Amino acid sequence: MRPSRGFAAALFLPAFLAGCSGWQSALDPKGPAAEELARLIWFFTLLSVAVWLLVMIVLSIAILRRRRQHSDPLAVDARGDRIARRVVSVAVGATGVVLVGLTLLSFFANRTLAGIGTQAAVTIRVTGHQWWWEVRYEDERPARVVTSANEIHVPAGEPVELVLSSTDVIHSLWVPNLAGKLDLIPGRENVLRFVAAEPGTYRGQCAEFCGAQHAHMALVVVAEPRPAFEAWLDRELRPAHPPPPGVPMAGQDVFLGRGCMMCHRIRGTLAGGTTGPDLTHLASRSTLGAGTLEMSRGNLAAWIADPHGIKPGVHMPVMGLGGDELNQVVAYLERLE
Amino acid sequence: MSAAVRLAVLATLVLLGGCDREQRDPRPNARRDTDEQAVAVTTLEPGGERPSPSDPKAQHFADNAYQMSEGKRLYSWFNCSGCHANGGGGMGPALIDDKWIYGASVESVHATIRDGRPNGMPSFGNKVPDDQIWQLAAYVRSMAGLASSAASPGRNDDMMARPSENRPGAASEGKSP
Numbered sequence: 001m002r003p004s005r006g007f008a009a010a011l012f013l014p015a016f017l018a019g020c021s022g023w024q025s026a027l028d029p030k031g032p033a034a035e036e037l038a039r040l041i042w043f044f045t046l047l048s049v050a051v052w053l054l055v056m057i058v059l060s061i062a063i064l065r066r067r068r069q070h071s072d073p074l075a076v077d078a079r080g081d082r083i084a085r086r087v088v089s090v091a092v093g094a095t096g097v098v099l100v101g102l103t104l105l106s107f108f109a110n111r112t113l114a115g116i117g118t119q120a121a122v123t124i125r126v127t128g129h130q131w132w133w134e135v136r137y138e139d140e141r142p143a144r145v146v147t148s149a150n151e152i153h154v155p156a157g158e159p160v161e162l163v164l165s166s167t168d169v170i171h172s173l174w175v176p177n178l179a180g181k182l183d184l185i186p187g188r189e190n191v192l193r194f195v196a197a198e199p200g201t202y203r204g205q206c207a208e209f210c211g212a213q214h215a216h217m218a219l220v221v222v223a224e225p226r227p228a229f230e231a232w233l234d235r236e237l238r239p240a241h242p243p244p245p246g247v248p249m250a251g252q253d254v255f256l257g258r259g260c261m262m263c264h265r266i267r268g269t270l271a272g273g274t275t276g277p278d279l280t281h282l283a284s285r286s287t288l289g290a291g292t293l294e295m296s297r298g299n300l301a302a303w304i305a306d307p308h309g310i311k312p313g314v315h316m317p318v319m320g321l322g323g324d325e326l327n328q329v330v331a332y333l334e335r336l337e
Numbered sequence: 338m339s340a341a342v343r344l345a346v347l348a349t350l351v352l353l354g355g356c357d358r359e360q361r362d363p364r365p366n367a368r369r370d371t372d373e374q375a376v377a378v379t380t381l382e383p384g385g386e387r388p389s390p391s392d393p394k395a396q397h398f399a400d401n402a403y404q405m406s407e408g409k410r411l412y413s414w415f416n417c418s419g420c421h422a423n424g425g426g427g428m429g430p431a432l433i434d435d436k437w438i439y440g441a442s443v444e445s446v447h448a449t450i451r452d453g454r455p456n457g458m459p460s461f462g463n464k465v466p467d468d469q470i471w472q473l474a475a476y477v478r479s480m481a482g483l484a485s486s487a488a489s490p491g492r493n494d495d496m497m498a499r500p501s502e503n504r505p506g507a508a509s510e511g512k513s514p
Contacts, residue, residue, distance in 0.1 A: 186494070212363075259464040262415055275414040312363040315410075317466045 024203035026176035030223075031195045033116050033179040040109045044102065051098065113180070117159030117193030124152060125163045128171030128184035130210060130315060131217040132277050132290040137233065138163075146237050147265075149277035150290045153232050156199040156223040162192040172208035175221050181207045196223035203291070212313035218291025239268025240280050243332050251332025254325045263316075266336065276316065283337045289314070301330045358488050361403040365468055392444050398471040399443040399478070402488040408476025409490050409502070411469055420457070423498040424480040429457060432480045433499055441483060446474040476502075 022028060027042075029035040127134040136147045154160045164173055166184040174181040179194035196202070206217035224232065243249045252269065255261060261271030267280040286295055289311055293299040302309075305326055307316040321329065398404045412418070420429035430438060439449050450470050453460030461470065479489040479502040489502035 257463060259466065262464055308364040317469050318365050319466055 023201060024176055024205065028177055030177045030200060030202065031179065031197045033113050033194045034177055036109050036112050037180055040106060043105065047098065047102070117161060117195055120159040120161035120193055122155060122158065123161045123163060124154070125165070126152065126173060126184065128164070128166040128168075128173075128206070128210070130168050131206070131213040131311070133173075133217070133219045134277070135219075137236075144233075144237065146233070147278045148236060148281065149285075150219050150287060151285050152204075152219060152221045153229060153236075154196055154221060154223050155226045155229040156196050158226070159193055159195050162194075164190040164192060169210050170208050171206050171210045171217070173204060173219075174207035175202050175204035175219075177202040178204075178221060183208055196221065199223050199225055199228075201286075205291075213311050216290060216292045216311050218287070220286060220291065235284070236281055240266050240336050242268070243335060247328050247331045248335055249332075251328035251330070254321065254329045255332060258319060258321065258325065258329075260319070260329070279333065279336060281336055283334050297330060297334050300333055301326055304329065358402050360401060392447070394467075394471055395443045395447070398468075398475045400485045400488050401475065402490075404472045405476045405479050405484060405488060405502070406490050407469075408472035408474070408479075411465075411473050412476055415461075415465065415473075417473070425499065432477055433482075435481065441478065441481070443471075443474050443478055446477050447471055450474060450477075479503075 026034065027038055029038040123138040125134075125136040125138055127136070133150050133152075134147065135149060135152050137145065139145050152162070162173070162182075164182055164184040165188065166186045168186065170186070171184040172181050173184060173192065175194075177200075178196055179192060182190050182192040184190065200223055202221045202223070204219045204221055206214055208214075210217065243252050255266070256270055261269075261273055263273040263276035265272050265274060265278045265280065267278075271279075283295065287293065288295050288299050288303055289307070292311055293303060303316075304319065304321065306318065307314050308318065420427060421432050424433040425431050426434075430436070437445070439445055439454055447470055449458060450465070450473055451460065451462040451467075453462075465473070475484065476490075478484050480499075482489075482502075482505055484502070486503045491503050492501040
């Protein structure tokens with residue numbers, strides 16, 4: 001029994017450790033803020049383990065060692081009492097030192113975090129909705145402001161400023177590889193600054209329970225070198241391509257005629273709804289439904305036909321499109337790159 | 338039966354009455370709704386309210402707290418305020434008073450949104466899915482205090498231009514012009 005249990009534990013350990021790296025892990029930092037936090041996590045954990053082991057050792061000794069028996073129950077063991085008093089005093093003092101030390105450590109870590117990215121050149125406004133992220137790239141020139149959803153593109157190696165807000169309930173943005181959590185609060189703006197040290201794709205997740213589909217409220221941060229970021233932003237600023245004639249063109253008519261445009265916007269068409277995600281360059285994004293599905297023709301059709309089967313309670317209604325209409329609108333949407 | 342047991346049974350029965358208040362459908366039927374819907378063919382009638390054909394769906398949406406709160410969200414999402422303001426009326430008629438040009442029943446309000454009405458109300462039948470129109474209709478009735486106050490939406494978190502839907506509305510307070 002015992003060896004097999006040990007074997008199972010040995011088998012599971014690598015599986016647990018595999019969770020420590022990857023595209024959503026606080027222990028695999030890819031920026032100064034996350035590095036600072038990872039250092040803090042490791043130091044706290046190791047110190048706590050050391051303290052725990054020490055306490056357990058002392059406790060075991062105390063349990064195993066028999067107390068000296070006196071023939072006279074009223075006899076006073078002055079030496080033993082003195083030693084015990086000293087040991088307890090030292091232990092209490094050490095506890096105080098450790099607690100104050102950890103407090104100071106987290107204070108200085110906070111100071112380091114606050115100093116990151118104060119000269120950010122890129123400002124991105126992230127607004128939380130039930131259950132998706134609106135992402136607006138700010139610029140001094142209004143013509144260069146663009147809105148997208150569920151994907152944050154940032155230049156790698158540069159400080160970035162995210163202005164966080166919400167329209168309905170409190171959400172929390174957490175991209176563990178890049179920075180700590182920060183809440184998105186209705187009627188309030190929080191500012192999160194971070195640097196993505198190296199190019200890559202990092203997954204983020206809402207970290208504050210926000211309703212039925214809280215677990216399906218994810219986003220992707222794409223860090224690219226500056227030129228690639230600029231090129232992406234230029235592409236994103238362009239209105240949608242007009243669809244080719246035939247099925248995709250019919251799809252645009254369905255989109256504009258059957259109520260998709262009541263909530264969604266596709267720049268370059270009459271669709272100007274702002275309560276749902278902007279779909280101007282939908283097909284260039286990697287996920288669908290805020291990180292719920294991978295972007296593909298099949299998933300797109302499934303999502304439109306039965307959003308509640310995928311994300312029960314989602315605010316996207318069942319549109320009741322016929323088979324042909326569904327095929328047409330998917331053919332239109334999958335070309336919005 | 339002792340008085341305590343009788344009281345407990347009574348209390349349970351009273352509590353059971355609240356069971357349907359929040360009833361919601363987490364997965365609405367994704368099949369296309371092909372049911373023929375009754376459409377009123379004339380808008381002319383000699384005074385009074387012309388009864389709209391009753392609809393089995395009305396029961397499901399009217400006086401349901403969840404559906405009305407969804408309707409409240411859609412009312413602002415679809416910018417009903419553009420014409421009806423916050424219910425006080427503007428380009429379109431007021432919704433918080435007791436004047437209902439085309440009928441106050443949930444079926445009538447649903448038909449108004451779906452098919453439109455003369456002199457400005459557009460038809461949303463092809464723009465908004467049917468369930469969402471029913472949600473809007475249920476909510477619009479609550480604005481005038483016509484829905485059960487136990488199920489109507491409560492106070493907003495932000496400032497409101499009128500009493501909340503579960504309070505006596507302008508109609509019953511006699512403030513309507």
